[in-house]
Amino acid sequence: MIQEFIDEVLSGDRVVYSFVSIWVIAMAVWIALDWLGNPNRGRFRPKGDQFSGTWPERREARRRQRAEDDAAVRATLRDAYGASSLRLGWNRRREAAAIDADEGLVRPDPRPIPELPVLGVFSEAGVEPLLGTYDPDRSFVPEPAMPRGRWRAGEHPLMLSRAGKPPTAATVRSRVWKNHAGNPMWNHTNQNRMRAGKPPQRFNPLTGKLETAVVDLTTARPGWRGQLADPFVDATDGLDVEIR
Amino acid sequence: MSTTPSASEQWLDDLTDTAEIAGETVYAAVTLDLDIDSVVVIHRRHAGDERPQGLAIDTDRPFTIAGRETSTAVLWSDTAPDTVELIASAGRLTLWNVWRHEGAVHAWIGDAGIRRVNVDDHGSDFALRLLATDGFGNTSPTLEVEVQVNAAPRPTPNAE
Numbered sequence: 001m002i003q004e005f006i007d008e009v010l011s012g013d014r015v016v017y018s019f020v021s022i023w024v025i026a027m028a029v030w031i032a033l034d035w036l037g038n039p040n041r042g043r044f045r046p047k048g049d050q051f052s053g054t055w056p057e058r059r060e061a062r063r064r065q066r067a068e069d070d071a072a073v074r075a076t077l078r079d080a081y082g083a084s085s086l087r088l089g090w091n092r093r094r095e096a097a098a099i100d101a102d103e104g105l106v107r108p109d110p111r112p113i114p115e116l117p118v119l120g121v122f123s124e125a126g127v128e129p130l131l132g133t134y135d136p137d138r139s140f141v142p143e144p145a146m147p148r149g150r151w152r153a154g155e156h157p158l159m160l161s162r163a164g165k166p167p168t169a170a171t172v173r174s175r176v177w178k179n180h181a182g183n184p185m186w187n188h189t190n191q192n193r194m195r196a197g198k199p200p201q202r203f204n205p206l207t208g209k210l211e212t213a214v215v216d217l218t219t220a221r222p223g224w225r226g227q228l229a230d231p232f233v234d235a236t237d238g239l240d241v242e243i244r
Numbered sequence: 245m246s247t248t249p250s251a252s253e254q255w256l257d258d259l260t261d262t263a264e265i266a267g268e269t270v271y272a273a274v275t276l277d278l279d280i281d282s283v284v285v286i287h288r289r290h291a292g293d294e295r296p297q298g299l300a301i302d303t304d305r306p307f308t309i310a311g312r313e314t315s316t317a318v319l320w321s322d323t324a325p326d327t328v329e330l331i332a333s334a335g336r337l338t339l340w341n342v343w344r345h346e347g348a349v350h351a352w353i354g355d356a357g358i359r360r361v362n363v364d365d366h367g368s369d370f371a372l373r374l375l376a377t378d379g380f381g382n383t384s385p386t387l388e389v390e391v392q393v394n395a396a397p398r399p400t401p402n403a404e
Binding site: 050052185187188189190200202203204205208210216219222223229231 | 249250252253255256259260261272273298300302309310312314316317318319320323324325338340342345346347348349350351352353354355378379380381
């Protein structure tokens with residue numbers, strides 16, 4: 001009987017198929033047992049990383065959180081070393097892609113990107129060049145020369161690099177958070193986040209969700225999305241930022 | 245340095261709008277469920293002068309205030325009169341405190357929170373007092389308002 005089994009099953013090509021099949025089945029069983037045997041896998045999350053909402057909303061919130069964390073590290077590296085990464089082989093193409101990714105966090109709105117005020121040096125004939133903010137809809141506003149060099153906490157968020165290059169929006173935002181980290185208005189948890197260049201968060205009882213603060217890049221002030229109408233004045237209050 | 249988490253940290257950690265601070269319940273927002281159309285009178289008793297304090301209002305159905313119809317509004321200490329009356333439809337009415345700092349409106353951060361006290365006011369159907377602090381670690385309330393709720397008068401049928 002054994003000889004018949006060897007002759008019929010373990011002969012020729014069949015032995016190869018049997019060998020492969022046995023290993024595939026064994027691996028599948030092993031993966032299934034590993035999956036079932038670890039009840040905590042994927043379930044534990046620190047409270048600060050827990051998000052409410054539907055599954056796609058939670059997944060998007062976690063993705064956003066990871067991207068925020070990465071962007072904060074890259075902004076710190078850009079301030080310190082002028083590049084988003086210290087990896088060997090880090091080139092301009094990768095740097096541009098990293099900056100694009102970070103800018104995407106600041107500008108997630110799919111609406112058309114508004115014209116940005118341009119920070120630069122403008123000169124007129126016979127007049128010493130001035131550093132200022134240029135907006136096509138407004139008159140040129142001269143400003144004191146922006147310092148250059150390596151940015152440190154407490155310095156102007158729009159400080160230029162050593163080469164005179166203006167900071168990216170993501171870098172400005174990260175600097176704003178670091179500058180405001182000592183403000184007693186933010187609780188300890190948020191202050192720790194802000195020291196790392198990450199935006200502070202709050203719980204909105206109306207929506208039951210976490211909200212992330214935004215930066216108005218024209219004023220470099222922190223705030224929150226949304227508006228609250230004041231019925232006793234014509235204007236509305238709130239941060240209506242164009243770029244966040 | 246205190247290690248006791250602030251109310252806003254507890255709201256963040258537990259994803260709830262209430263927290264226990266020194267044996268007191270501190271609310272992120274106070275919600276009133278109005279069974280019928282109501283006249284809500286909000287009287288500001290005190291507002292800190294370090295920065296503008298506001299009482300934000302949000303409802304699930306539009307309400308009328310200062311001749312305008314809206315579902316979200318804020319009564320600022322520097323623009324709104326001390327006593328404001330709004331006509332709200334039956335439904336949810338949520339109140340919370342906000343403040344202006346460096347040109348932006350903030351709420352639910354730092355040491356912000358609302359303590360509520362029911363008031364025995366015989367002149368109204370329901371009344372409560374809200375003692376709110378902004379996020380700057382004040383021990384005394386930076387905004388104190390009294391809210392009185394009365395049933396809205398029913399429209400009289402036309403005699404013709």
